[in-house]
Amino acid sequence: MSDSELSDSEDGNLFKILLATDIHIGQGEKDAEIADDAINTFEEILHIAVEKEVDFVLLGGDLFHENKPSRRCVVKTMELLRRFCIGDKEVNFKMVSDPSLNFSQSKFPVANFDDESLNISLPIFSIHGNHDDPTGVDNLCALDELSTAGLINLFGKQTSLEEVNMSPVLLKKKNCLLALYGLGAMRDERLHRLFTQQKVHFMRPKENMEEWMNVFVIHQNRVSHGPTNYIPEKFLPNFLDLVFWGHEHECQISPMFNSEQDFYVIQPGSSVVTQLAEGETVDKHVALMQVKPGRNFNITPIPLKSTRPFIMRDLVLSETRIEPFHPKVNEKVEKYCTKVVNEMIEESKNKITGHRKQPQKPLIRLRVDFSGGYDPFSFPRFGQRFVHEVANPRDIVKSFKKAKEAKRREKNSEVKIDLEYKPEKLETATVEGVIKEHFQKSEKNLLLLTEKMMNIALNAFVVKQEKDALMVTINHVLETTEKKLIADDANLANIRNELVRMSKKKKKKKETDSEESDANDENDLEKLLQEKSQKGYAMEDSDIEVSPEMTSKRGVSARRGRSKSQRSPDDDLFSEVVEPPKRGRRGSRGGRGTRGRGKRGGVQQRLDSMLGTSTSSATPPKRKIVDIGDSSDEDDAFAGVQVLTRKKGK
Amino acid sequence: MSDSELSDSEDGNLFKILLATDIHIGQGEKDAEIADDAINTFEEILHIAVEKEVDFVLLGGDLFHENKPSRRCVVKTMELLRRFCIGDKEVNFKMVSDPSLNFSQSKFPVANFDDESLNISLPIFSIHGNHDDPTGVDNLCALDELSTAGLINLFGKQTSLEEVNMSPVLLKKKNCLLALYGLGAMRDERLHRLFTQQKVHFMRPKENMEEWMNVFVIHQNRVSHGPTNYIPEKFLPNFLDLVFWGHEHECQISPMFNSEQDFYVIQPGSSVVTQLAEGETVDKHVALMQVKPGRNFNITPIPLKSTRPFIMRDLVLSETRIEPFHPKVNEKVEKYCTKVVNEMIEESKNKITGHRKQPQKPLIRLRVDFSGGYDPFSFPRFGQRFVHEVANPRDIVKSFKKAKEAKRREKNSEVKIDLEYKPEKLETATVEGVIKEHFQKSEKNLLLLTEKMMNIALNAFVVKQEKDALMVTINHVLETTEKKLIADDANLANIRNELVRMSKKKKKKKETDSEESDANDENDLEKLLQEKSQKGYAMEDSDIEVSPEMTSKRGVSARRGRSKSQRSPDDDLFSEVVEPPKRGRRGSRGGRGTRGRGKRGGVQQRLDSMLGTSTSSATPPKRKIVDIGDSSDEDDAFAGVQVLTRKKGK
CATH class of the missing domain: 3.30.110.110 (Mre11, capping domain)
Incomplete structure (x- = not known):
């Protein structure tokens, strides 16, 4: 790379983006000693953003530690956002995608910096994490409040549980093109299944398709905790340039090149210590990403100085x-x-x-x-x-x-990341533990409720504070049981024996069936809970005839309809890409580079055979740790900082 | 009034303010049929504000129905505020008081329309009500979120439970001067006591003192539900021109003149039907208040059209x-x-x-x-x-x-407003009912907890969703009991009998003592709960030595200190006014007018004898319903609308 390229950048072609994730504001809030750790580090991160004069901040989810963060958390966060993000400094890039696609769930489908009534100096883009995920009526998360107030840009929210459609946020700074794909956290098993069912769709701009640097922000398990409760990197399409992986708290700030997939993965890790586990001993970092035209980017790790030793x-x-x-x-x-x-x-x-x-x-x-x-x-x-x-x-x-x-x-030797470190356990361990114990120890087992259903319901009730979750669950179980009894033409005079029979049948089924079919009941319940909270308040009194079944069906079809209609406007502008997790080993990075990207040009690729359904034996991808020094020769312009550069298709 | 005065007004001397209160967003949210009633009417109110081109909206509390409104409510409210209040239209008045006094509890002690980073077209001032009152760590209410986001101006928050100091928001539109006093809702008994103890202070600007039109926004019981659980109008100082009374839901949109106190009272009532009671059958209104120099104002009732029949x-x-x-x-x-x-x-x-x-x-x-x-x-x-x-x-x-x-x-014939209509009962009826029933029916009465303490604790726990309220209460009771036992040199070998003795003593005391002293224990508890939530998270583990008593004392003194230091900057700018509720009957309105206001000029009045402590026999003030027609002769300029005008000191 020549000096002229840098001056190009200095002419305004250089995108500067701060990557940070899992800030977990509210973590430890009940302990006066550590209550402010996370919010203080968020302040430091915003400070860095201003100091480094980044164009925007990109967050990978879990800005908040709790689904319903305390008012104190929300107010303190708003204070920081108002202080750092609102002001007269000009925003020097443009959003060129249709904001009504990117922010379809907002009443203000416009980027905050493009809203003429607002005065944004530092834009923030964020997806939601599993801690601050949408729940309740209207499927809202804590970040929606910030977004509605015009303080952040929340993207990557999905409306359907059956299909994922991602239209990128397309950002342009002079000749530098950046496509931002975001997918808010969802249950790993569900997303895993959707991937295997080829129901995860990445839209790509048809115009200048190969010139867009493609960044994908994801907040899921990266490390396998079982056959289907993580997202293998090989599931992700290889047109991506960089995957920004949230959720995993261990800081792996140097991007790893996945040669199978031909993309880099950066995992900045949480900015605050949430668990006293080995993964959290690594010094905390955020990353400054600089992008230049031609899909060149480099990453500069920035150590956080406000984190507690x-x-x-x-x-x-x-x-x-x-x-x-x-x-x-x-x-x-x-x-x-x-x-x-x-x-x-x-x-x-x-x-x-x-x-x-x-x-x-x-x-x-x-x-x-x-x-x-x-x-x-x-x-x-x-x-x-x-x-x-x-402390x-x-x-x-x-x-x-x-x-x-x-x-x-x-x-677990093949898994690189310390398994002891499981962020998920943090929230749910107690609830699940209690239930497990109950189901294991209790002589009088429940006949109708399965342990998993109980877990789903109690999680909705306790962690997400959905008040009606238990009632909805019990009604659901009773209704399905009733239907089964009627369908089985059961001997109603001896109802208890029938129930015992059914329960045994269920247990037996559980032991023999595959995980997929076993999960049906639980999936129904999960859907119902989400619908219930989205569709809202059906009359609770049985005096008034509202068939829950009807409501439920209506709910599903309505949502399906919406998700389809949402996609349709894309069809003209975007190509849809579903990429194979494997097409055989595709050689070294250099080779890939020479093969060129242009080849895949305007042809809309749909390789249906690529995502097999048998993923249970998937081994985690082998990651090649890229030697930082190794790439510096490619980009002298960024000397002086720890640098990693990538060129593609040149 | 001549035409020239109107043109004065048209020259920019006319303040136009929309008064609305008790909007109760979230009321009935679980019932799909009525879920959106309140938010729709809030939208209508904001519509009216824009249509009437008011300078600002003044809200009397209970914008939200719940202390912790659902995310849906918060987001929908923010949506409306962003839509109606942010924009390029210029704000044509100035705030001339020290915002750091008026908004001392905010990290942004500045009116939103004076914040150069924000782009406010329609300012809103609001106090909090009893439904959306501050709780928890940092004493925050739902309105604080809106305020921090720059969407409203929250004022009238008090830091101390021992003293109330009100510095008015001073607004100036050319020659028209408006002093806005606000007092967020607090427990009626407490405020009643503070009034009788002369601990409620109204500051007045020394400069041009008599030219300020003085409006006081209050959110308390206006109707007596017992000797001390309401605020008699006679407690309020008579320098006020208009008292804007929130909390009472019955619409009494025509201001009533209180000739004893020489001020008007307007009670717009809730904008939504919250209870199927007689008080709510009155058609719902908001009011357009127009203020002209010389403390002239008129009120135009505006019927709400979106309310459900x-x-x-x-x-x-x-x-x-x-x-x-x-x-x-x-x-x-x-x-x-x-x-x-x-x-x-x-x-x-x-x-x-x-x-x-x-x-x-x-x-x-x-x-x-x-x-x-x-x-x-x-x-x-x-x-x-x-x-x-x-519905x-x-x-x-x-x-x-x-x-x-x-x-x-x-x-209750002397009380004008229908007693069946008690907004307070709405939220707390069930909790209190259950407790009452328990205490009345139970054979095994609790020895240590009084019914009222239980009420305070359970209310904090259930209604305000303060998770630790019960634990704090039980600890409090145990500690005080322990102390009493030690102080009484009790026979610890027979602890149960000692407790029974104490409990009986307490009961007997309750029967004989005055209400004031009876309330001591409960007041301690209330204070403790508030402190606890303000000071936050003391270590819960008893392994670490933190004396709860110490914490508590520190909390009180710290707060006291703060409240004093807060007042001190006032001393140079403001006179403090504590006015007598009665100085004998002070004649008719006309007579008062001729007496003139100037007389009370710069002299700082402190009439210590005026507020007797025996208020239990207080009869509600006789209100003179002002004939709307009667006053129109004073102000032809406002003809064509239902008009009520007042001139003072001219």
């Missing part, structure tokens, strides 16, 4: 010199742990950055393996001595079994 | 020809009721206005007195036949006893 260590007592049968063993163990924690506190001081808002008390997690005859002590009592030095005194120490963990690691 | 009738069966012992009496009664309801549906058609968004199905309430040997029928079943004609089929009929009601009316 977090130090984690493992201690296996049997590997120390402490004798398990020594008369004063307990005293010695505690003393030793105290020493280690003090070392960790010292170590944490290396992470003090001098940022005005960085909290000084570190998060400390010492995992202790007590096996070999050692007695665990009271961890909260132990923590008391560190109240003034550690989490109550749970500094956690017991673990090294052997067990090593085994688990071995089992 | 509501017809209410009483039917005493014993007064009909139906014989109670006729073999087919039940059939006859139902038939008769059907006939009456059909008549009412017909009658409701007179209330169809042709407004695009007015719902056509009326609310119908037929109160039937079954006494005299008639059997009530199933009201929901009865309603089924009206499902397609009536509230399930509860068209309600049984009542005419004799009982007549008696109650007689008892």
